[in-house]
Amino acid sequence: MTDAPPATAPAPLPTPRGDRHGPLQPGDLVQLTDPKGRHHTITLVPGRVFHSHKGALAHDDLIGQPEGIVATTPSGVPYLVLRPLLRDFVLSMPRGATVVYPKDAAAIVGLADVFPGATVVEAGAGSGALTCSLLRAVGPAGRVVSFERRSDFAEVARGNVERFLGGPQAGWELVVGDLAHGLGAVVAAATAHRAVLDMLAPWDCVDAVAEALAPGGIVVAYVATTTQLSRLAETLRADGRFTEPEGSELLLRTWHLEGLAVRPDHRMTGHTGFLLSARRLAPGTVLPARRTRPAKGAYGEDYTGPRAAGGAEPGAPEGADGEPPGTRPARPVLP
Numbered sequence: 001m002t003d004a005p006p007a008t009a010p011a012p013l014p015t016p017r018g019d020r021h022g023p024l025q026p027g028d029l030v031q032l033t034d035p036k037g038r039h040h041t042i043t044l045v046p047g048r049v050f051h052s053h054k055g056a057l058a059h060d061d062l063i064g065q066p067e068g069i070v071a072t073t074p075s076g077v078p079y080l081v082l083r084p085l086l087r088d089f090v091l092s093m094p095r096g097a098t099v100v101y102p103k104d105a106a107a108i109v110g111l112a113d114v115f116p117g118a119t120v121v122e123a124g125a126g127s128g129a130l131t132c133s134l135l136r137a138v139g140p141a142g143r144v145v146s147f148e149r150r151s152d153f154a155e156v157a158r159g160n161v162e163r164f165l166g167g168p169q170a171g172w173e174l175v176v177g178d179l180a181h182g183l184g185a186v187v188a189a190a191t192a193h194r195a196v197l198d199m200l201a202p203w204d205c206v207d208a209v210a211e212a213l214a215p216g217g218i219v220v221a222y223v224a225t226t227t228q229l230s231r232l233a234e235t236l237r238a239d240g241r242f243t244e245p246e247g248s249e250l251l252l253r254t255w256h257l258e259g260l261a262v263r264p265d266h267r268m269t270g271h272t273g274f275l276l277s278a279r280r281l282a283p284g285t286v287l288p289a290r291r292t293r294p295a296k297g298a299y300g301e302d303y304t305g306p307r308a309a310g311g312a313e314p315g316a317p318e319g320a321d322g323e324p325p326g327t328r329p330a331r332p333v334l335p
Helices: 086-092 102-111 129-138 151-165 179-186 202-212 226-239
Strands: 002-004 029-033 039-043 049-052 055-058 069-072 078-082 119-123 143-148 172-176 192-197 213-223 246-249 255-258 261-264 274-279
Touching (some): 119 129, 119 179, 151 172, 172 179, 179 202
Antiparallel strands (some): 029 039, 069 078, 255 261
């Protein structure tokens, strides 16, 4: 399918509106859904025509119409016309890096407890999918500072964010560079409320994030593998400025609903990534001793990550009765 241009050059395309309400207007994103559930996302431009093997739809026939109509091609194929939701846009947006899928983006916003007016630091803007969710959550009074090492990915992210949210966002700063070395120049110490890390080696940013987060602030990381999950958790423990990290994974299964045939769908969105979260302690605070003993062999001969000073198992309780002593066991330190 194609979006055929008009015979004459069109006027400059209007900036998409951020409110996403009311009659469809030039510049709006529109999702066309055919009877088989296939989606086609187009930008409305006066004079253009959407073409597919099922027929054509003129943009002018959609402009000014309300959402939720059904437009029919000359060959009789109906298309449901709606503005795409963020979850729809994420799955069809141009990509540089792999996107954070909607199920994980929603969980990240929830785990990080992102609130209107918050200052959020993001490492790894990627294609801008998660950035859209963060900007919506902080609202017009908030601030999102996104770091991206690759300039080509940054341009893709900027284009996607501005396309979906309706142009440049006053509360968004996109920095091309490394968060580990550049965060202090952009965000003052102890002023950030939340930090979201979607990158290959988030442990490299732990020190910078600890400096930027205010006491009680939350860091949430999105990683793909168990080795990344483990190393980041141990690095946060070794740093000593965060609460005990918590890890999780989300599996999304949709259901088939048709009369008495109510059953799980044959396909599901399984593993996409792991989530890990922790909170920033107040300066000088030492956590109480952990009351759970690590699993036998958790820090055995094959363990090569951060280790407690003197070689003790991180967080292992002392004493014959299994209870921790009056002082906290030594925290693991980076080798």
